[in-house]
Amino acid sequence: MRLKSYFASSVEAAMTLAAQELGPDAMLVHSRRATAETRPLGEYEVVFAVSPATSAGKEPAEPEDHNAAPTPTAPGVHMSQPLLDRLFQELGSIKKQMERTAAALNRSRTLESAANGLRPYWADWLSFLIAAEVDTELAHDIVYRLNAQSAPEIAGSLSAELEALIEVDATLGCPGAERRIIALIGPPGVGKTTTLVKLAARYGLACRRPAQILSTDVFRIGAAEQLRSCASILGIGFQTAETPLALNQALEECRNKDLILIDTPGFGRGDTDDALELARFLSSHPEIDTHLLLSASTRAADLSRTVDQFEVFQPAKLLFTRLDETNYFGSILNEAVRTGKPVSFFSNGQRIPEDLELATKQKLIAMLLPEQASGHSAEFAVMAAA
Secondary structure, three states, rough: OEEEEEEOHHHHHHHHHHHHHHHHOOEEEHHHHHHHHOOOHHOEEEEEOOOOHOOOOOOOOOOOOOOOOOHHHHOOOOOOOHHHHHHHHHHHHHHHHHHHHHHHHHHHHHHHHHHOOOOHHHHHHHHHHHHHHOOOHHHHHHHHOOOOOHHHHHHHHHHHHHHHHHOOOOOOOOOOOOOOEEEEEEOOOOOHHHHHHHHHHHHHHHHOOOOEEEEEOOOOOHHHHHHHHHHHOOOOOOEEOOOHHHHHHHHHHHOOOOOEEEOOOOOOOOHHHHHHHHHHHOOOOOOOEEEEEEEOOHHHHHHHHHHHHHHHHHOOOOEEEOOOOOOOOOOHHHHHHOOOOOOEEOOOOOOOOEEEEEEHHHHHHHHHHHHHHHHHHHHHHHHHHO
């Protein structure tokens, strides 16, 4: 691997120089403002990396510089090709992250210039929504639609606007179906099994409804036995189904059950092939009500990527967990608006079944606009009247 520093008036100028000299595969590794000693060479020092195979043929080999500092490699360590490949994958990920950051900064500059046309109190509310991690473009659209209204109307009009954007559906089962069949899907560690037990306790045991738990999670060690123990404590039937064919047979055998809850494995980004067969089964059975579980504490960009990954399952509803692990709930609004899917439940802890709430518009608005926001409304009204 070859590293090379460029000094230029801007990072973009350094990127242009690197592309010309090292080729389009050059990857940006690090950038910083130049030190006082090197500032005469340029305002920024930008370091790029390129593999020997990539740089070969693009430029003549440079003569050895005996005065140059040695490459910081541990003595006796040989960089194998797999290790180099992994290193370049990680560098590529860093490059993509920097590109996303640059795009976000560009959007922020655009919104900042657009905010000049807002009344002062609405500009403050725009900042407030963005701080709550509401998508910048969505926050911009909401506030600009309300910009013509006067300050005393702020609190009510903003709540009404948010309420119009949100869809909720805290029901289990599909309309018109003979029985309630619910499947919980989602990435690993999002809390599918715990949420399933909460649903079983509240809508099976508490309602004295004949219920059955079906587990398709054969990948996680001990997952089926853990769920079997919970089902035994609740006095609810339990059965494993290792394949979609076995799942279909189990559903036929449970015709007398009014509530059937299906637990599924946590599929990561690399488990697409394993997920496809189960996804085809669930999406081809319209009587199965599929809920996609998402952690409210996940970064907005990662959350959107997860939602897109699980679209192959064609989930009908979004269920958000781990609300107790964050104070920023804008991503819930973002995905509800982006996908057009209703939110079904909120899970905010490990207690069974207490830490499970029906999703309501009022609850989500209260999370997005907490009590301190109400205080801001009064401040903005004073500002407008001044």
